[in-house]
Amino acid sequence: MGTFNCVIVDDDDIDRLTVLSYAKKFPVLNIVGIFSNANDALGLLENGSIDILFLDIDMPELSGLEFRKKAMHIPVCIYITAHPEHAVESFELDTLDFIVKPIKLDRFSQTIARIIEFMEIKHKAQLFESSIGGDTIYIKEGYEKTKIKLHDILYLEALKDYTLIVTQQKRHCVLSSIGMLLKESHFQSFIRIHRSFAVQKQFIQTIGAQEILLNNNVLIPIGRSYKSNLNLIL
Template identity: 30%
Template sequence: MMRYLIIDDEHMAHDIIKGYCDLLPNMQLLRNCYDALEAFEYLTTHQVDLIFLDLNMPKLKGFDFLKTLSNPPKVIVTTAYQEHALEGYELAIVDYLLKPFGFERFLKAINKAAGSTANLPAVNSKEDWTSTKTIFLRENKKYVQVALETIYYIEAAGNYTKILSTEGSITVREKFSDVLASLETEGILQVHKSFAVATKHIKSIEGNRIHIANTTIPIGKMYKMNVTRLMGG
């Protein structure tokens, strides 16, 4: 479960962010804060995983507030001011969303937060969602959260992409190359123009075939070198 806090002095911004989060699984709103001082007081007694932070607020500006936190959670900045982006990344924020932002851009930021291991809060909990990198993928009209370590392989299917994991198979309306790029992990290796495999789940390699998850995956000529390097050749 990703527990989040919204810090913004505009009620409409709270409604938009919560509306987007309600479309995703495992997102839990802990509190709506309308200034940084209210958020600071809440954080002294509560643990959160993610903050949506506005910058131009009364009493205490967003980045000034962030600098007061000794061990901040992950932060996604939501603002109408582009000029502060560099300072934000110097403070190790996850992403910088310029208002107004659409759901697709918002989802990209959430995927960054779910997959990032930097700047993690110290949490002593049996259920720590940050222990496994995940990504949200759209299947039909719903969004499915997939743990990267559970993926067996990815297969191109025209304008669609099939992802087989330990939890089953899902098909998303995205190009194979786009899905592959969004994973951003060394554990996924492209071995054919239409296939990429999770190296940790490979059972065996025989000739130009990879055996994984009771499936035989072909090795393309252009990708043979990738497999050779994997085997130490």
């Protein structure tokens, strides 16, 4: 898959240089810009080859959250911040990972592994066709076609322009947003309980105040704006 072009934006000199030194340890990362404030980085947004943003949040004039809103076309956004209270808001902006300072190399390594996994899925995944039966879909992964029974799907998870189809055996990915997928007749049995998740009610074991427990002890968060959908389950 080659390398990924990255931009680092952090107003703290030590933190900015730390991220740079860690990034240089991974050949898959190509640093094309490093900035002490978000305003100076705005010029790079017209560069269509940017793949990854490493952003601080609390910065003068233009915060990392505001910067991301102007750069939603960039596939991967990683926040590295001393303010964990912004985590929920950040994930509303298609954040792939959220790292709390002080940043450590082992935690940064986990993030890189997650980026590579995301990019590989993004690279190869596409929706192949809808259905050949009432409870079966076929998807294409690479050069292979995989048959999935709808009643085997535990949940759907949004991944920007893609959707993970998660069964008890495997995670598959299709080139379709979760919103578009849920409009298809084959997915009418799924209930959206979060901006990034939809579940099938037959797999729900318990419903808590902030999360749902599915079979195999899988926890799925409940989004505040989707709580009314729980009435369909109850």
